Amino acid sequence: MTPDQTNLLQGTLDMMILKSLALDQMHGLGISRRIEQLTKGTFHVKPGSLFPALHRMEEEGWLVSSWGESENNRRAKYYRLTRAGRRQLESETQRWGRISLAIARALEAS
Amino acid sequence: MPTLSRMKNFFRNIFAKRRNDGDLDDEVHFYVDLLAEEKMRAGMNPEEARRTARIELGGIEQVKEQVREVRAGAWLDTVIQDLRYGARMLRKNPGFTAIAVLTLALGIGANTAIFSVVSAVILRPLPYANPQQLIVLRETTQSVGPHSPSYPDFLDWRKQSRSFSQMAAINNREFNLSGVAQPENISGYVVSANCLSMLGVRPFLGRDFLPSEDAPGTAPIVLLSYALWQSHLGADPSAVGKSITLDGRSFTIIGVLPPNIRLLEKTDILAPIGVWAGDTDMTDRGDRGDMDAVGRLVSGASISQAQAEMDTIAANLRKEYPATNSGVGISMASLRDELVGDSRPPILVLFGAVVFVLLIACVNVANLFLVRGAARAREIAVRQACGASRQRLVRQMLTESFLLAFLGGGLGILFGALGIEGLRRLVSMDMLQGAIIGMDRSVLLFSGAMVVFVAIAFGLVPAWQASQPHVQETLKDGGRSSTASAAQHRLRGVLVMAETALALVLLVGAGLMMKSMYRLLQVDPGFRPERVLTMEINLRTAQYSKPEASSNFWRQVLDRVRALPGVDTAALGTVLPLSGNHNRGDITIEGLPTPDPGKFPHPDFHMVSPSYIDALSIPLLRGRNFTDADTDTASQVALINATMARRFWPNEDPTGKRFHFGHPGSTEPWMEIIGVVGDTKLYGLSNPSRLELYLPLQQSHPNDMFLVLRSAIDPASLTPAVRDAVASIDKDQPVFNVNTMKQLVDASVATRHITLVLLGLFSGLALLLAAIGIYGVISYSVQQRTHEIGIRMALGAQRSDVLRLVVGQGVKLAALGIAIGIAAAFGLTRLMASLLFGVGAYDPVAFVTAAIILLLVAIAACYIPARRAIAVDPMVALRYE
Structure with a gap:
């Protein structure tokens, strides 16, 4: 909502979600907050994008979800990476590296 | 593995939909609650926190819907839901x-x-x-147009042409089939032996003709059509090898054609040309009967290349055989166009x-x-x-x-x-x-x-x-x-205009057809069709090959049929008006300059009994009719029609003038013109009259004739008695093509008639739909404007003002539609010019009538909603808002 928060680049949302779940399982708001933290507040994921992405990725087999107890003792849905999810994160990271390098070079060229 | 998991998800999503939805609801709510808690911790009051959290989320239901849409099988779910909902909506209205x-x-x-x-x-x-390679070839002369080639010419074409990989002669021929319950006339083709292989057709049963069966003296063999095999041989597979009697001669069945094979016309049988190849009419280069040539272009050759080659061949034949081929060219058309x-x-x-x-x-x-x-x-x-x-x-x-x-x-x-x-x-x-x-x-x-x-x-x-x-x-x-927003209202107006325009085009088309038909039926056919029965008898067996035998047969037929109760006049003639059949030949007229090759007069000729012009009520304009005395022993005489008299003797009496068939120097006898009769329409009512001449039956001895009976009673009721009379002379002689003259007139305009009926039906339908469309728009608009109308009436508007307002709106739409439709019709009616007769494609009457009809219908369609508008009570209308 705040003007200085950039919307996530098309296609990078999946990667950011996978990255945020790399260490531990998390629920929706947790993922959202983790992405903000990882990007030092640059990216803000709206629930309208987050939930569809989570469900889609779960159906892809990259995430699994389970119901558990939250910090405030509520029933919450937690997501964690599967092996396929980790592989996907790796390949996306590599792809991103290649793209950003290429773009950086392109922009440096005179 | 991903596919498997997707399938699992797919089924879970469909069958565990409710549980899934409940979970989703919990998940999203949890998110909002947690967000609100965060905000409360940051110092917002609970109320404020909840509201901000919800705004940030952007709507719980929207988020849930977005999630549902990404799920596997979501489309199916949606489709089922939509279908169910749609069905409910349709049932509700x-x-x-x-x-x-x-x-x-x-x-x-x-x-x-x-x-x-x-x-x-x-x-x-x-x-x-490869049907696109098949070409029909004909000879053509300037005065006649395309016509049949002679067999010797065909043989030269086949020998000399290189653009055609194969060429076959197909000669349409009738046969009398006897030895069956009732003798009948069937039609078929006498063809070159390579005909079927050229077409790429193999017999359904039995064998194809052999190349040697082109040669004169071939034994009589025949291929049956699938339909004839079914109807006359009970689809008996052992029919091959049996024989049937055609024209009194036994033909061995060598096979059966596949279903639906039809060369240019109805095909009951095929026989090899070799059976007749030795006959005089097949060896005479000047005899051009009922033959067509069909060729298959070598692959890659274009029709224009082939035409160029055939033009050269025709030129060579003209040089080589000036007596028979002067002025004769070759024309080509694709078999498809021909059909x-x-x-x-x-x-x-x-x-x-x-x-x-x-x-x-x-x-x-x-x-x-x-x-x-x-x-x-x-x-x-x-x-x-x-x-x-x-x-x-x-x-x-x-x-x-x-x-x-x-x-x-x-x-x-x-x-x-x-x-x-x-x-x-x-x-x-x-x-x-x-x-x-x-x-x-x-x-x-x-x-x-x-x-x-x-x-x-x-x-x-x-x-x-x-x-x-x-x-x-x-x-x-x-x-x-x-x-209705303004845009929607505009759209509806445009739609109504569009359908009015479309309906107008159809109405104009139907109007033009109707006027054509009216004009056509007003054409004088040159004869009176009422109470006239006709039927064909074709003497094809060897017993009638002598002129005396056929003359004797025809005399007996006339005598016995005249004696039947109900028959006023009985006559014989070779070509019925409107039938499209023809006998034609070049003639040379005494005393007129010799025409250029290919430009000789080429009249249609009839061979008739003296009573023929009476039976059809063809007027005798000048001179005398034939009598029974005009026989072989008397001098040769002829009648001509009015067109011929006008053409060659515009200012004098043609009686007493002489002509003969063929070109100057031929051995044909001179014939004296003894009278002039009215024109008849031989080729359909829409075609101009042609040169016609009549020859007496007893001087020309035809074998194929139509019996024409004018009766005092319903002509069709005579048929059985006439059949019996003919059978009493020759029991194997078929009587066929039985029609009243009225039926022949109807048949000659049948295509136009059906086109008119269907076009009328469709334009009526269009008119009805357009009326419904106008009605719908206007009555909706009246409903919408009830308030406005109420105010107008409260302010003193008269009923007539309201009526004008409502009807005017409809008429304005219709008028615009009509204007567009007229413009479109101007562009489109041109395309139906070939169907029209006696009326131009831009006939103002058809256009104006269509416009008026449509306008009246539009006014009628506005009338009901207009009545409703008048009935508006200003007080009610004002309170309504």
């Missing part, structure tokens, strides 16, 4: 549904029926290998007409959807507010359209099947070039495509409407007058 479905069904039904004809006659490939050329224009005009009807039907249904869409604006707004995305709403609307189109299409295909059945009864086999129309795969495919087209065509309108962002306004003003 039975009137709307019935009108829409019926409208579409009529449009699709008419298209299905006409398309079955288009498919069978125009689109379906001929049942031959369907004449049928194409009426079929395409009718197809155009039904496409228009379908478009009007679509416009009408789109209009209905718009009206209903306006009424549903509130419902749509509520659904949008509840989280339905625009895309989702469009999909819902399209689903409803498809559902409707599907219902309409189903019913339409049923209508189409009935229509095809009707067409089968209405349209003769010859008009369809022997094609069998029916509900086959390509017709069904076409109908299916139409359903999709229709669904998209009228479905886009409500879909567009649903995507209009007006949630706020609609909800705010409670769904009362928010309904």
